[in-house]
Amino acid sequence: MLIDLDSPESVDRAADEVIALTDNRLYxxxxxxxxGVYGPLFHHQP
Structure with a gap:
């Protein structure tokens, strides 16, 4: 399941899906x- 953690709507949709798939029994x-950072670290700014 992919969730955009910057999107409250995405998190809410994922929570609804989990509740439906687990019959509200998520433990x-x-x-x-x-x-992730791709490429040599010296190419990236801190």
Missing amino acids: GIFNNAGY
Whole structure:
């Protein structure tokens, strides 16, 4: 499931989908959101 964490609407849609798929019995969640940097680090500003 993809979620745009900057979009409250996206988070709400995902929550509704999880509730429907689990019959409102979600016992845990794993947040695997992250940020990636591609290329050599010296090309990126801090």
